[in-house]
Structures are given as C-alpha cells and as structure tokens.
Amino acid sequence: MSHSRPRIDTAGRRARLGRRQLLAPAYRAARTEEVADALVGLHASDPATVHLAACARLAAPDPADVERALYDEGSLVRMLCMRRTLFAVGAALAPVVASSTAQAIAAKERAGTVKWITEGAPGWDERRLADVEARTLAALRAHGEATAAELAAEVPDLRDTLVVSPGKPYQATVAVSSRILRTLAAEGRIRRGRPRGGWTSSTFRWRPGTAFADLAAPPAPEARADLARRWLASYGPATVEDLKWWTGWTLTATRQALAATGAVEVDLDDGARGVALPDDLEPVAAPEPWAALLPALDPTAMGWKTRDWYLDPEHVPQLFDRTGNIGPTVWWCGRIIGGWAQRADGEIVWRLLTDGGGTSLPERRRGSGGDSEAAAAVTAEAARLAAWIGDVRVTPRFRSPLERELSR
Template sequence: MNTVRAISDEQRRARLARRHGLATGFASVEAATDAMTCWHATEPASVYLSAWARTGCTRDDLHRALYVDRTVVRQLAMRRTAFAFPRDLLPAVWGSASARVAVQQEGQLARDVVKHGVTANGEEWVEQACAAVLHHLRTAGPTTTAQLREALPMLEARMSLSPDKKWGAEVSVAPRVLTTLAASGVVVRGENDGGWKTSRPRWTATEDWLPGIGPAWDEADGYAALVRSWLHTFGPGTEADIVWWLGATKAAVRRALVDVDAVEVGLDSGESGYLLPDDLDDEPAPGDWGSLLPALDPTTMGWKQRDWYLGPHAEAIFDRNGNGGPTAWWNGRIVGGWRQESDGTVVVVPAEELTAKAAKALGAQAEELTAWLDGDVVNSIYQSPLVRRGI
C-alpha cells in the first residue's frame, strides 16, 4: 500500500461532521446506526442520547428500533463492551470481535469457578451451565437473570471477589454465564423490564428474537466487514486506532486492511492512516456546528489517537480508564462537557474559552436537550473530571 495523498486534521474534522451526522443529521434511527457502525451501549441512556443528537428522534422511535422492529440490537463485542449494532451487521460481529470475547470469557469463567471452589472441572461446568441456560430460554421463553437463577440452581453458585479488600464481595456466577452466552451470539438482550435509562433485559434465544438471521460469518470475513464499516465511519485512522477499537490483534487488522483494499494516506501527525479505495475525495466544509454528546458516544470513543479533535483536554474529558464523559463539540473539536441540574436542566461546562457564536449555539443545544429529557436526569457513572470538579 503506497501513500497516495495526505489528509489534514481539518479534513478529518469535516469528515467527522458529515459522516457522524453532527452537522447534517440523519433521517432515521436506522440510518444513523448504519452510518455510525454501532452505538456504545454500556449505559443504556447513551444509545438514546447519541441517536437523538444525530436524528432528533423521540424515545419511542428508539424503543421501536430496539424492541419492536429489532433493527438495532444490543450485543457484547469489542473489548467486552456492550454495543448496539445494525441487525444486518451482527453475523459479521459474531464471527469476529464477539467470538474473540466469548473465548476469553469462557476460559476465564472456567478458571474462576475452579479457583473459587464451585467445581473441580471448570470447562465441564461452564459447558453444562451454558447448555442449561440456553435450553431454558428455548423452552420457557424470555427470562430475566433473577428468574434464571430461580429456575437453575447451579447459577446460584457464588464467588468471593477480593475478600481481603473493603470493596470485596460475593457475586453470583449467573451474570458471568450470561456474558459468555451473549458474546457467543446464541442469546441476546430482549425486552427491557426497566426504563430507558436502565438495563434489565429479558434474555432471549437469538433465533426467537431475530428469526431468519444468518449464522456467524467466517472470522476473516467478519473482521473485514467491521474494518470496512469502521473506515467509512471513522476513516482515516491509524492501525493503532483500529486495533484498539476492535480489541483485535495487529495480525487480524492487517489482514482485514488487505481484504478491503485499504489505501494508505498521510496524516498531519506524521503517521500513516487508512481509507477505503473509493473514499479518497475531500468532504466539503460543513460550516459552523455544535453538538452535545453523551458519555461513551462513538464519536468521542472512535479513535485511540485523539489529539486532532481532543487537543489539550484529555485529562478533563477522559477518566483514568479511558472512558470519555459527556462532551460539548464545536466545529469538530471537543471544547467542553455538559451536566444536568437536579431539575434536569442541561448546562454546558466549557474546557476552554468559547467564542460568542460557539457559546450561543451550544446554549441552544442545551435548551433542546433539556426539553427532550423533560425532567429526566441521566446519572452517568462516566462523568468527566471536568464536570466533576464543578459538581
């Protein structure tokens, strides 16, 4: 792959504005989900807030996509993180990023149940527990974690975590078994027993929730599909960006870049980035724009190397574990964060001095988001250091 052209940081910010729908918007939840590759879903509210920022959708619109039409589906995938994917991308995910997580989780659980005295044969115990859960879901239908523990006594086994620490606790093995099954793609998070800000899924056999969906793809094809989608959404990006985002090996990423005929380009940082071969034209300048995005939004979390849009604000926006809090954007750069008052009012928290135009635009965004939330307060555990200092 030879360097064919340079992509400036200014052009990267123009691509971000348009590809992520932050300057131009999308017509539907499905269109936005396809364009973004997936939403971070660690906190359920983030999916709603991320989609609203790009579509102006209602909570009912996203509820329909998640639980009625099932065009958007939550799935454990890259870096053992929950995401919400377009339905059609799931077979690629199951065969690649999710499969890697499933193998890791199954092996770790097998070791842990032996270590904590649950069984003498960890691999056999995990196989039996997973089979029992899957059989129950296929025969009894959608079931909560609590109901599964009542129905399957082996899931009542407990493990002591850090017993010599003040934060130590005894935990049930049930969530770990469900994590393994969810990563493998044979069960999914179905109807939610809680509100839009909570995650209380009724676990459901995949064939019942998504009838007619195809099987997991071959690993190489799956990674190629994810890298192709990532490059369209986030490109150009470096090899390090893609390896981090996918939670994959360098070998898997390099193979996928070859499989999609990725083109090497130069970046302002002096590093090499990659684009799809039919995506080398410049994006037009989008004009001034501002946006308020939730914690762990895919735009905030899309790259490992973030200086071109984050600037000097890394320690203000990201916690020590690399989780990005709610952000305020102006013209392709993070310029601050946002928080809510006890009555639900959204307040912008600048990380730098804002121009009058930026302050006015972000203030208007805050008013719109306040109205959309209608008194609901989103208590993200991933609040940024910038905002925590002012709480």
C-alpha cells in the same frame, strides 16, 4: 520516479466527521438504525449512551425509536465485541461483527468461566455447568423473557455462590448466575430485553438469542476486511493504530484487513501517516457550522486512539475518568470544545474550555449564552436536548471530573 502520498488535512478530517457521523443538522438521520450503521455501532456499556448518542443524530429525537429498534423489532443487537466492549450494532452487521471480533471474545469468556466456576465453586465441573446452562436456556424459552432472579427460581443451581478475591480488601461473595448469564450473552445465546425501568435503567430482563455459531457469518479474515472497510468509510482517514485500538485486533490482523480493503496511505497533519479508502481521497466540503452535545462514551468521541486533531490534550484530565472513559462533551465543527452535564433539577449545563477558534478560555463559562457563534449554537443544542429528554435524569455510569463539577 517518486510518487507523493495524497494528503488529507485536519480540516478535511473534521469535515468528514460532521457529515459521516451525522452531527451536522443537514446530515441527521430519520431512524436509529441509520445512526448505528453510520457509526458502525453504538456504545452500549451505559444504557443511557445508546439513546443519547442516537437522539443527538436524529432529525426528530425520540427515545421510543431507539427502543423500537432494540426491543420491538430487534434491528439493533447488543454484542460484546470490539475491545471487549458492549456495542449495539445493526442486525445485518451482527454476523460480520461476530466473526471478526465477538466469537474470539466469547471463547475467552467461556474459558474464563469454566476455570472460575470449576476451581472456585464446590461440586461444579464442566458437565454440571453445561446442564445448568441447558436448563437455564429452556426456562428462558418457556417464559419468553425473565430476570436473573426469575431464572434462578426455575434453576436453583444459579443461586450457588463462591468467594472471589479471598483475603483481599475487595473480597466478595457472588452468585454463579452472574458469570453464567454473562457468558451465554457473550455467545449470543441470550440477549438483553427491555429494561424494567426507563431507558436509563440497568435492570433488565433476558430474552432468548441466536448463538453466534448459528449465524451465517463470513470467515474471520473476510469479516475483518468488511468491518475495516466500514470503519474507514465512517472514521477514515485514520492511522493503523487507530483501527487496531478500536477493534482490539492484533497488529498483523489489522494490517491484513486494511490490505484487503485496498486502503492507501495518506499524509495527515503533524507529520502523521494514515490510511484511507481509495475512493475517499478527494476534498470533502465542510458542512454548515454545527454544534453537538454528545454523551459519555459516545462512539465519535471514542472512535480513534489518537485524538489530538479533535481534542486538546490539555483538556483530557477534565473530560476523561481515570480509566480512559470519556464523559459528556460539547463539540463545535469537528472539535471537542467543552463538556456538559444534567443537574438534579433537570437543567442542562455546559462549559466551554476553548472558544470556537480553538483558543483556551481562562474563565469558566456555563450555558447561559455567550457572544460567540459557537456558544450560541451550543445554547441551542442544549435547549434541543432538554426538550426531548424531558423529566428523565441521566447520570453517566463513568463520570468525568468536569461532569461531576457541573452537575452540582
């Protein structure tokens, strides 16, 4: 007797997205930690993204709450982990992320740094590297926090330089401190502290951290299963390839982790086959219609490799940069329908690329109202964003063509 697979259509996936990614107003969170847990981590390559992504999902958006979690309480931890990308994850999840992904990435960082510095910097070997690292960590513990320049004043060896890409058009002379500090951070031994400027600043101080090797972390297979379970609960149903891409694992490791979760195969729209947790097969009611303005590299926008069910492929060239980083996006009920930007005078502007029903718009529409329910909701969200962002100016680190155009 044949057994048909459960089916979860695109409407069901979008309903889950609005609720579980905390984007529908009724599901917004009270604290930043709730947002990070719901998304299994916030993208942190661009400092502004952490604040914008969290505040888009907070019932009372406030950058101070994000700073509280990152710097005052340490309940969010920045880690170089999935896809060798910087994330801010909940402190309780950090051991799982360390064992499942970050430790392997840190090992590669360590090997690369040893090769880079011992082959390119005269007078450096592994013994000297270890000594410089030990003195750097001691200086940081003594000061509590310090910039790279302040550490170099205490440990002059950090000022040594070497030439990278010699003979190339992009040849450069760099200090060894940048690579050494990056490696220590990748291992969890140091961590980023409060930025020297506002919350959009990339200039920061370092603080002592906890090496991943010292965390009470589960074995790697168990950690991968735990991370896969959490990801499916937030992003499922999805394809095996989606999880493989999101984590950066091998296909074998991905399949083993999914098997350990008890995930079952489901049919998706367009003939695709996905996986879902066994307790997530029943229909999910769609939340009330919602709109959201999400930042560049938002975790939801970057949550899946296959995006056709929430993003029209025709709009990819306008919303992504050339290396695959998504810019600021406008969402309506589980679909990306446009993009937004902030101008130099602080105005939040946006353009719809499709209407609320998914029909492409030939004319250019900016955030000045509109007659559709979607346009009205986007206008309200733009006002909400402008209200809390105040005098702060945000320019994404990775800029999409549409964001550049709108910001002029």
